Amino acid sequence: MDAFETHTGVGVPLRRSNVDTDQIIPAEYLKRVTRTGFEDGLFAAWRKDESFVLNNPVYADGSVLVAGPDFGTGSSREHAVWALMNWGFRVVISSRFADIFRGNSGKQGLLTAIVSQDDVELIWKYLENSPGAEITVDLVGRTVHAGEIVAPFEIDDYTRWRLLEGLDDIGLTLRHEDLVADFESHRPSHKPVTTPA
Amino acid sequence: MAGTLAEKVWDAHVVRRAEGEPDLLYIDLHLLHEVTSPQAFDGLRLAGRPVRRPDLTLATEDHNVPTTPGPITDPVSKIQVETLRRNCEEFGVRLYPMGDADQGIVHVVGPQLGLTQPGMTVVCGDSHTSTHGAFGALAFGIGTSEVEHVLATQTLPLKPFRTLAVNVRGALPEGVTAKDIVLAVIAKIGTGGGQGYVIEYRGDAIEALSMEARMTVCNMSIEAGARAGMIAPDQTTFDYLRGRPHAPTGADWDAAVAEWTALRTDDDAVFDAEVDLDASALTPFVTWGTNPGQGLPLSASVPDPEEFADESDRLAAANALAYMGLEPGTPLRDIKVDTVFVGSCTNGRIEDLRAAATVVQGHRVADGVRMLVVPGSAKVRLQAESEGLDKVFTEAGAEWRLPGCSMCLGMNPDTLAPGERSASTSNRNFEGRQGKGGRTHLVSPLVAAATAVRGTLSSPADLETAGRPQGELASATTGEA
Numbered sequence: 001m002d003a004f005e006t007h008t009g010v011g012v013p014l015r016r017s018n019v020d021t022d023q024i025i026p027a028e029y030l031k032r033v034t035r036t037g038f039e040d041g042l043f044a045a046w047r048k049d050e051s052f053v054l055n056n057p058v059y060a061d062g063s064v065l066v067a068g069p070d071f072g073t074g075s076s077r078e079h080a081v082w083a084l085m086n087w088g089f090r091v092v093i094s095s096r097f098a099d100i101f102r103g104n105s106g107k108q109g110l111l112t113a114i115v116s117q118d119d120v121e122l123i124w125k126y127l128e129n130s131p132g133a134e135i136t137v138d139l140v141g142r143t144v145h146a147g148e149i150v151a152p153f154e155i156d157d158y159t160r161w162r163l164l165e166g167l168d169d170i171g172l173t174l175r176h177e178d179l180v181a182d183f184e185s186h187r188p189s190h191k192p193v194t195t196p197a
Numbered sequence: 198m199a200g201t202l203a204e205k206v207w208d209a210h211v212v213r214r215a216e217g218e219p220d221l222l223y224i225d226l227h228l229l230h231e232v233t234s235p236q237a238f239d240g241l242r243l244a245g246r247p248v249r250r251p252d253l254t255l256a257t258e259d260h261n262v263p264t265t266p267g268p269i270t271d272p273v274s275k276i277q278v279e280t281l282r283r284n285c286e287e288f289g290v291r292l293y294p295m296g297d298a299d300q301g302i303v304h305v306v307g308p309q310l311g312l313t314q315p316g317m318t319v320v321c322g323d324s325h326t327s328t329h330g331a332f333g334a335l336a337f338g339i340g341t342s343e344v345e346h347v348l349a350t351q352t353l354p355l356k357p358f359r360t361l362a363v364n365v366r367g368a369l370p371e372g373v374t375a376k377d378i379v380l381a382v383i384a385k386i387g388t389g390g391g392q393g394y395v396i397e398y399r400g401d402a403i404e405a406l407s408m409e410a411r412m413t414v415c416n417m418s419i420e421a422g423a424r425a426g427m428i429a430p431d432q433t434t435f436d437y438l439r440g441r442p443h444a445p446t447g448a449d450w451d452a453a454v455a456e457w458t459a460l461r462t463d464d465d466a467v468f469d470a471e472v473d474l475d476a477s478a479l480t481p482f483v484t485w486g487t488n489p490g491q492g493l494p495l496s497a498s499v500p501d502p503e504e505f506a507d508e509s510d511r512l513a514a515a516n517a518l519a520y521m522g523l524e525p526g527t528p529l530r531d532i533k534v535d536t537v538f539v540g541s542c543t544n545g546r547i548e549d550l551r552a553a554a555t556v557v558q559g560h561r562v563a564d565g566v567r568m569l570v571v572p573g574s575a576k577v578r579l580q581a582e583s584e585g586l587d588k589v590f591t592e593a594g595a596e597w598r599l600p601g602c603s604m605c606l607g608m609n610p611d612t613l614a615p616g617e618r619s620a621s622t623s624n625r626n627f628e629g630r631q632g633k634g635g636r637t638h639l640v641s642p643l644v645a646a647a648t649a650v651r652g653t654l655s656s657p658a659d660l661e662t663a664g665r666p667q668g669e670l671a672s673a674t675t676g677e678a
Contacts, residue, residue, distance in 0.1 A: 032235075169342070173354065187223075190453040194251075
């Protein structure tokens with residue numbers, strides 16, 4: 001997972017609340033055997049509507065999604081995070097996230113920035129007045145910069161540290177590889193291996 | 198400090214412990230199948246990471262495989278199986294593919310090879326990994342991200358669990374089996390009763406069970422919501438393991454047995470909760486609803502939802518009866534089935550097939566009923582054939598199939614049609630589990646076999662009253678006792 005300090009990219013205003021994971025990535029896309037390529041299923045039902053924001057070419061390179069409250073509710077599918085990241089999103093801004101979605105995001109390196117709903121409204125207006133405008137998300141200073149707007153955001157210290165260091169769960173464990181190797185050197189010889197007996 | 202069996206196994210695997218963080222636990226055995234592993238391998242590939250211990254990892258094809266000869270026809274199933282083959286080759290993981298002598302359901306294969314041993318930590322991207330707890334291993338299902346984590350590091354960061362003792366005391370009556378014990382436990386504590394717990398099954402009724410019967414009990418721990426189920430290893434365990442392909446030998450065997458013998462809950466250890474069950478009062482058990490906790494003795498009748506004190510239980514029962522197409526007050530013995538399924542990681546082992554065969558021997562499967570017998574592994578199939586069990590089944594009119602998960606979850610072509618009703622030795626009676634609109638009654642292999650003969654939910658005793666000699670029946674129960 002790549003380290004995250006600041007990110008500047010096109011902001012995408014998604015004026016919807018309770019965006020559940022079935023909307024982010026419908027179940028029919030879950031039969032796949034890869035972790036990539038889910039961008040075609042991202043918001044699949046909504047994208048059938050021509051006026052849906054992601055169908056607007058100015059947002060084709062969107063990487064900061066600005067959504068309404070309670071983003072990521074519903075099923076625990078990790079595919080929801082994969083789909084957003086496969087599309088190119090690095091940050092989702094909302095005033096409230098579902099717990100499991102937020103946990104899954106932190107593990108994959110997608111920043112979920114909790115911004116007050118008042119500030120979300122201001123950012124929406126800014127993006128709608130200047131479509132395709134870029135937003136800067138500063139994880140070091142915990143602020144979102146959109147035009148003249150400077151909005152603070154919340155993120156728990158542990159997730160922030162992991163994102164700044166670029167450490168996923170596996171990366172974290174591998175920092176203790178010496179302990180794993182030491183444990184292995186003391187395993188009893190009678191423990192089985194799967195290679196031919 | 199005094200500890201429970203589960204706590205002892207946990208403590209022996211802690212690689213790293215730090216204040217405010219989950220323990221990092223070492224994993225002794227990681228089992229893989231084609232459904233939950235592809236994205237984990239893809240994650241490794243994206244990050245450029247190898248599998249840390251291919252020699253502690255084993256894969257088998259089970260969920261999607263057809264149980265009739267020939268290739269996989271469903272394109273999605275085919276892709277999953279082909280992807281597993283490619284991944285195992287690329288990352289150097291041993292795989293038992295369809296047609297291999299050691300292929301089978303992942304939870305049948307591990308114990309059969311002697312890979313599952315007391316005191317180990319065993320994981321698999323599959324909730325029925327709890328099966329392996331029958332050996333006194335700490336074994337539990339994990340998600341795909343965790344599969345990737347174990348592949349890359351051979352460890353898992355885990356939060357502590359609570360311990361629940363399920364004490365089963367007394368002698369099981371004839372014709373009552375491990376399946377009836379576990380269905381009765383789930384009916385008693387509910388599908389959420391084990392949430393957050395590792396269950397340890399204890400008591401003389403558990404100690405009297407064979408290894409295969411213990412696996413049946415531990416297998417369904419997840420249906421009570423528990424993380425894992427365990428049984429302390431004893432002479433039965435050691436006798437089962439001795440001589441198996443991956444069991445220790447020589448001095449290693451002696452060292453292992455000495456270590457395994459110490460794997461017992463200390464007398465003064467305290468469980469977070471305890472539940473008692475009287476085995477001598479049990480009778481054959483069947484489910485009537487759409488979760489494994491909705492079960493009753495076979496002699497009972499379909500319950501009236503109005504009789505449930507709790508509002509949500511009442512609603513759940515009403516919904517279940519509507520889905521199952523059942524009327525309150527109908528004797529369970531009057532329920533007619535279309536299909537009987539004997540198999541799965543719950544009841545697809547040789548003792549299960551022997552039990553079912555003893556009941557159907559000399560009988561015919563009832564008109565209008567199809568009976569599928571699906572061995573849990575290729576080895577089980579061969580063993581059964583060497584004992585002539587396949588002939589017993591086919592002569593009775595049952596179908597003798599190739600090994601796999603099959604109708605337990607209908608990922609292969611073995612499914613129920615909408616509205617069809619089964620008596621099934623599997624583990625889940627969820628809506629649509631065995632096929633869209635299919636209706637499932639969970640039963641033991643003995644009840645499944647008797648049901649196939651009579652066409653309605655039945656126990657072997659019901660065949661006896663129909664004029665069957667007593668002697669044959671007595672032997673029907675020895676396999677699982």
